[in-house]
Amino acid sequence: LSLRRIDEVEDRVGAFITVDREGARARAEELDKQLAEGGERGLLAAIPAGIKDNICTEGLLTTCASKILANYIPIYDATVMKKLRAAQAIPVGKTNMDEFAMGSSTENSGFHLTRNPWDLERVPGGSSGGSAAAVAAGEVFFALGSDTGGSIRQPAAFCGVVGLKPTYGRVSRFGLVAFASSLDQIGPLTKSVEDAAYVLQVISGHDPMDSTSADVEVPDYLSALTGEVKGLKVAVPRELMGDGIEPGVRERVLEALRVLEGMGAVCEEVSLPHIRYAVETYYLLAPAEASSNLARYDGIRYGVRAPADNLTELYYNTRSVGFGPEVKRRIMLGTYALSSGYYDAYYLKAQKVRTLIKRDFDQIFEKYDVVIGPTTPTTAFRIGEKVDDPLTMYLNDICTIPVNLAGLPAISVPCGLSGGLPVGLQVIGRPFDEETVLRVAHAYE
Ligand code: GLN
Numbered sequence: 001l002s003l004r005r006i007d008e009v010e011d012r013v014g015a016f017i018t019v020d021r022e023g024a025r026a027r028a029e030e031l032d033k034q035l036a037e038g039g040e041r042g043l044l045a046a047i048p049a050g051i052k053d054n055i056c057t058e059g060l061l062t063t064c065a066s067k068i069l070a071n072y073i074p075i076y077d078a079t080v081m082k083k084l085r086a087a088q089a090i091p092v093g094k095t096n097m098d099e100f101a102m103g104s105s106t107e108n109s110g111f112h113l114t115r116n117p118w119d120l121e122r123v124p125g126g127s128s129g130g131s132a133a134a135v136a137a138g139e140v141f142f143a144l145g146s147d148t149g150g151s152i153r154q155p156a157a158f159c160g161v162v163g164l165k166p167t168y169g170r171v172s173r174f175g176l177v178a179f180a181s182s183l184d185q186i187g188p189l190t191k192s193v194e195d196a197a198y199v200l201q202v203i204s205g206h207d208p209m210d211s212t213s214a215d216v217e218v219p220d221y222l223s224a225l226t227g228e229v230k231g232l233k234v235a236v237p238r239e240l241m242g243d244g245i246e247p248g249v250r251e252r253v254l255e256a257l258r259v260l261e262g263m264g265a266v267c268e269e270v271s272l273p274h275i276r277y278a279v280e281t282y283y284l285l286a287p288a289e290a291s292s293n294l295a296r297y298d299g300i301r302y303g304v305r306a307p308a309d310n311l312t313e314l315y316y317n318t319r320s321v322g323f324g325p326e327v328k329r330r331i332m333l334g335t336y337a338l339s340s341g342y343y344d345a346y347y348l349k350a351q352k353v354r355t356l357i358k359r360d361f362d363q364i365f366e367k368y369d370v371v372i373g374p375t376t377p378t379t380a381f382r383i384g385e386k387v388d389d390p391l392t393m394y395l396n397d398i399c400t401i402p403v404n405l406a407g408l409p410a411i412s413v414p415c416g417l418s419g420g421l422p423v424g425l426q427v428i429g430r431p432f433d434e435e436t437v438l439r440v441a442h443a444y445e
Contacts, residue, residue, distance in 0.1 A: 373399060
């Protein structure tokens with residue numbers, strides 16, 4: 001079913017970098033046999049899945065949408081892949097993304113564009129744009145994405161699907177190609193909140209292969225979906241409902257809050273004073289970590305190697321042709337922020353502001369159960385509209401970035417249309433309280 005749908009729409013949508021037809025068929029047949037012989041049924045048995053192309057898949061091309069990894073075939077599976085396979089999901093392919101997950105529109109892919117299934121002239125968001133478009137176009141039932149500053153939630157909002165970023169440490173990052181290691185987290189993009197709960201159930205949990213994965217018990221997420229929000233305390237940050245937010249988006253969010261109030265939730269306006277510095281803070285820390293993480297692409301250990309006469313030239317030529325312009329920009333920004341003489345003024349300062357942002361949330365969560373606002377300030381923008389203007393592109397992540405800096409769980413759930421395009425409602429929770437986040441999103445949905 002999934003492969004047939006891919007045949008129908010993929011040349012218009014362009015959600016995939018690699019479609020693994022033979023692999024998917026073989027796995028489906030094998031599973032059929034197993035189940036026919038009375039084998040046990042996994043939680044995701046026979047469900048077709050898309051996998052963002054920065055998640056390592058054994059024996060299957062994993063490019064991060066970068067020319068520098070155009071030929072990279074991992075010899076191991078990421079932990080999330082092992083878990084998906086154990087739950088009997090069928091990975092059908094690797095989805096398009098911004099190169100190394102740097103971007104908000106999937107226009108930074110080193111290979112091709114992905115189009116928003118709602119309007120093919122618009123971007124699907126990013127960086128997990130391929131994953132969101134694949135789910136929205138019905139090519140797969142769910143997809144995995146990664147979220148460093150909004151890359152699951154923002155494309156989910158733009159494509160009218162559900163996207164969940166778990167708490168930092170909830171899901172193993174082993175086998176996720178690192179962008180900014182202190183912010184990256186893998187999560188599901190799905191059609192419904194219930195589906196998100198299923199996938200989260202499967203991929204969560206402590207992993208000895210990832211020292212930042214948390215040794216915290218994984219609750220039963222499905223039983224959290226009670227439909228009840230009576231008495232729930234909702235904080236609505238003034239900073240996320242102000243002038244920068246498109247009126248149509250703000251209206252949909254206010255309507256959603258009224259729906260929750262109608263169900264017995266108590267919504268109050270609050271202030272998170274330091275999140276106005278979140279974008280600046282993120283664009284120092286994320287590039288700093290990226291510049292260090294991307295040092296490994298030297299033309300020797302992984303991927304593509306450019307011709308050269310000596311070692312320095314080999315590094316230089318490989319990185320010059322292998323990385324696209326946004327990746328180079330980030331490496332330069334990050335290297336600068338970390339360089340001796342500037343470290344205290346930029347990197348260290350940004351770390352301090354990060355702590356202040358985290359504290360803002362801590363204080364709010366002493367009194368409230370969830371924080372709610374829009375996922376994005378606008379609906380999906382046109383292809384080409386922002387690609388030459390990195391600052392405008394960066395500002396599109398204003399609502400999602402604070403959540404990564406604070407390490408919190410958050411979901412984007414569709415909350416109607418504005419100008420015919422989907423709007424996303426963002427529900428943010430306490431650390432490791434994905435249950436409440438799912439419960440509220442499910443009750444609203
Ligand atoms: N759009 C943000 C960036 O360009 C976030 C990307 C992400 O979450 N991977 O860095």
